[in-house]
Amino acid sequence: MSMTGLTVPFVDADLDARVRARLDEVEQQLSTVVASDFGFVTETARHLIEAGGKRFRPLLVVLAAEFGDHEAPGVAPVAVVLELTHLATLHHDDVMDEAALRRGAPSANARWDNTIAILTGDYLFAKASDRMVDLGLEAVRIQSQTFARLVEGQIRETLGPSDDDDPLDYYLSVLADKTGSLIATSARLGAKLAGAPAEVEAVVTEYGEKVGVAFQLSDDVLDIASDSDQSGKTPGTDLREGVPTLPVLLAQRSRDPADARLRDLLAKPLVDDDEHAEALKLLRAHPAMDQARAIVQQWADDARATLPSLPDIPARDALAGLCDLVVSRTG
Template sequence: MAAVALTVDFADPALESAVRSRLDETEAALRTACDSDDDMVDGAAHHLVDAGGKRFRPLVTILSSHFGDPDRAEIVPAAVVCELTHLATLYHDDVMDEAPVRRGAPSANQRWTNTVAILTGDFLFSRASNILADLGPFAVRLQAQTFERLVIGQIHETVGVAAGDDPILHYLSVLADKTGSLIATAAEFGAHYAGADPTVIDALRRFGEQIGVAFQLSDDILDIASESDESGKTPGTDLREGIATLPVLYALRSDDPAEARLRALIARPITDDAEHAEALTLLRASDGMREARQTLRDYADAARHTLAGLPDVPARAALETLTAVVIERTG
């Protein structure tokens, strides 16, 4: 089993060693949680685990545990629950999005069928629930509340913005539910099971949601700004599929006559290769892109402000660095 690559540089060697060890434990436990005696289920359940991933949520859980006692036995299972939940939602998302590729490999729905992909996601949810039962009522309740937000976020994204509502506020609310809520829970799990002070737990939960939204916004920007597959998919995929992410929403709101051609292009899915390339070029230089980058910085600044109120321990510096990484990855 390959070690999990850390997405943040540590100034404290002892913290780095401890976090790396816990991440390796989490990775081993995650793979065990996906095991099944049924070969078909086993292969489908391990499909996305084997494809890799940043393990961002377990990293947040483990770093948050360093505001208390990071050696407590519940921390690794809690980190596994968060990653299993995340993986399960990816199986479901790929069916809803009809995505052919996930993490550089054929998606489960492409390799098998939509039905198998949906049921595999359900299987992973069941394995997460089994672990939660051992963690106790607090974990079960927090997971239920988080799952509610995940589902509501998906419903709001699917139905779309209501007439008269602000599309940008609607989009940011969807990100808070679909992405921010689980990362907030990852932070809360780590701090809670480490026995951290309640005020620290509350701050880390707020940080988790803020950095979660920032992380998704950085993916949105990368999908447009990157010249490579750095975001995990072909650049401009959202644009081609007519998915209005934040840079597009800002550009559509603009009334600048100089951007009329851009608005005409991005108001619909773009299937023509030449128009797709033109739209990408125009969007990269647009005010909408600049506004999206500023919104990303605003969320990151809010996350930094939240961290500033936490005890000055090495884990706080690591979380500050993690926040900077989220910004820097967009260039």
Template sequence: MSPIALGVEFEDPVLERSVRAGLNAIEAQLRAAVDSEDEFVAGAARHLVDAGGKRFRPMVTMLAAQFADPSRPEIVPSAVVCELTHLATLYHDDVMDEAPVRRGAESANARWDNTVAILTGDFLFSRASNILADLGPYAVRLQARTFERLVTGQIRETVGPRPGIDPIDHYLAVLGDKTGSLIATAAEFGAHYAGAAPDIVESLRTFGEQIGVAFQLSDDILDIASESAESGKTPGTDLREGIATLPALYALRGTDEADRRLRNLVGRALPDDAEHAEALRLLRSSAAMDEARATLRDYAAMARETLQTLPDVPARAAFATLTQIVIARTG
């Protein structure tokens, strides 16, 4: 079978045809949704769509829909809403992070400026809202709650953990809001609009959040472990900016005297190229990376347990394969 998205291979040909047809329809509607009569607006809005991406959220929607009737007409536009929302947050994130690269291409804020990037993100949110209006109150309410979590997660990340809150617990909660919530919604949209039973919808929503956090943790690890820009960003971007992802947080929590230099480096911004390279080298070989990988495996294990509550259909096996790939991609 030919791979879809993250290298997932489906053993069931009927499942593969259904998911592939859905993803093709989503891609077409996504490109239509970012189009505009204004040439500049259209170009800015297409920038990240044209850069590619894994289309992880649309695939989750299509797989979740397989637990009932994947041909229902609301499924594809609901997936487009999730992908538009995701793309909009990327434009805003790049401004906040001052990121020069996204998905291997020049970021919108680097190509144009921060104002254009922010307004382009807002434009995509507006297009998502237009589609939501046709889907009805259920979709509008779910999107509003999801957007609340996205914003809350960003605020919590910006402010940092409050006194008495463990930084690692805080970070994992932020990931649940910033990444897990939208993937959970992608799964809920697919299952709900396919007509799945409420308990199946809830299990898929839970799985979506768990695999979403695992997916972000794998990106965090890959960002440190990779020698190239496999994650779609410049390796070690967060480290350079002094943003502590899970590997750095585990390093900061350590007490081994041999790791004092590592703690000194990852506890601050690293504009100096030599210090940045040193921090990457030390972190890659540290126990903190092993701890981060163990946490990733824990979330993947929770996701697999949730899958066991679902009917034994080909889509469940595909989700199980996807869970394994999320771990395997970190090496």
């Protein structure tokens, strides 16, 4: 099964057909739920939706629902809510990062301006909240707690580690809050709204957080290793802004005198195009890239290790396949 940027390995034809149908339903709802009486708002709200995306969070909702009643009426709506929440955060992230590209298209802040991008993110949050009310108080509470954790992670990333914090450990904990939390909630609410047993809900939640961190770490590797055609973003965006990601943090640990120039470059925002290109070239050839891939592998392995306690159904195999995919995309 193919999605933008992902080819999901489903070996069961019936599961593949069900997931395709449900994700098509989610896609249709995404476009309609953000419509406004004000045409310009509809245009800005649909901008990233129409640019495509991996739809990783809706996919986890749908796969987790397989452990209960996959036809339950709340499954598609909660997938829509969680994807809208994710899209809203992307609008805000692009403003903070001054990103020019998102999913291969001009970011909202580049196409319009920062104010429009921020307000569009707020609008998407509002639409997600409105949709969530229909899914019950417990689902609303879980979503609210997840959003609070996500924002806390973003604030912690902005503040950066203290002198007493290990930068890599701090970064991984930020990713668990900022990225892993929403992916974990996607799996959790997919299982919950499908009526899956509580023990299944707990396992897929743990799985979701671990595979979510692995997925973000693989994006860190891709941001350095790939061009914009592969990643859909301008390569080295975080590098340009002086925001450390996994390969950068690992390279900064090096005490090899041969790495002195790279460490000097990585110690500051790389606003100069020539310095940015030089840092990218040096980092791509550095052992930190292989070290980063090994860490992605470990997080994916940890996610996979949660799965044996789940019922042995095709959805479990699909979740295992996602672990392989997260690793292989960093190739």
